[in-house]
Structure formats: structure tokens, C-alpha cells
Amino acid sequence: MSDELSAVRAQRMDEPASTFGLEGDNYDWREALHAEEEQGRKCSKHTKFLALGPEKKPSDPFTWADVSSVIASSEGQHDERDWLAVGELDDGRFFFLQAGCDYTGWG
Numbered sequence: 001m002s003d004e005l006s007a008v009r010a011q012r013m014d015e016p017a018s019t020f021g022l023e024g025d026n027y028d029w030r031e032a033l034h035a036e037e038e039q040g041r042k043c044s045k046h047t048k049f050l051a052l053g054p055e056k057k058p059s060d061p062f063t064w065a066d067v068s069s070v071i072a073s074s075e076g077q078h079d080e081r082d083w084l085a086v087g088e089l090d091d092g093r094f095f096f097l098q099a100g101c102d103y104t105g106w107g
Contacts, residue, residue, distance in 0.1 A: 009065040016064040022085065024075035031106035032076070032083040032099035033064055066090050079103045 012019050016033070017026040068090045076083035082100035089095060 012064045012067060016067070019064075020067065020070040020073075020087070022070060022073045022075070024083075028076065028083060028106075029085075030064065031101075032085075033097060060093075062089055062093075062095060067095070076100055078105065 013030075015026050016022060016029045017024055022029050066089045068088050070085055070087035072087075073085040074081070074083070076099070079102050082098050085095075085097040087095055
């Protein structure tokens with residue numbers, strides 16, 4: 001992987017909100033995507049759906065580093081609305097992200 005691509009992927013991971021124009025805080029968007037990956041989280045729900053793509057399964061994991069664009073999003077609110085996003089991944093698949101947590105936060 002080139003140094004330039006590595007830098008872009010690192011920015012996607014560190015600052016998804018500013019990188020993709022997502023409304024809200026980088027912390028909440030990062031946590032929304034990673035909520036299911038760690039044990040002991042206090043999230044009330046977390047769901048990711050992926051559209052099928054060439055040689056990939058819908059359940060293949062992804063991170064913000066794999067996201068090439070966000071088509072639409074809606075910022076959530078703890079104990080109220082879920083964080084929602086739909087977009088395209090670098091490999092051509094599309095994703096839908098829905099995540100929510102209670103007032104104590106993501107973990």
C-alpha cells in the first residue's frame with residue numbers, strides 16, 4: 001500500500017465525521033462502527049448490513065478505513081435516536097450502519 005493511501009486510510013479511521021461530512025462528533029461515529037467489535041460494551045443495539053459485492057459476503061467486516069464515501073447519514077442521540085449511515089466501500093460494496101447506546105456512552 002502506498003504511503004499516500006495509508007495516510008488517507010488513517011484519516012478515515014481517526015476522523016470519520018470530518019472526512020465524510022458526517023454530522024456530529026468523530027468520537028460517536030468511530031464508536032458506532034466499532035461497537036460490536038469489543039466485549040462488554042453498553043450499547044443497546046448495533047447492526048451493520050452490507051450489500052453483496054464481488055467475492056465478498058454481507059457479513060465481511062469493515063472499518064472506516066474501508067469506506068470510500070458516505071451517501072447519507074443521520075447523527076444519533078444517546079438514549080434516543082440511533083446513528084445511521086449508508087455509503088460505499090473501497091471494494092464496491094455498499095453498507096448500512098445503525099448503532100445506538102444508552103446515556104452512559106459507548107463503553
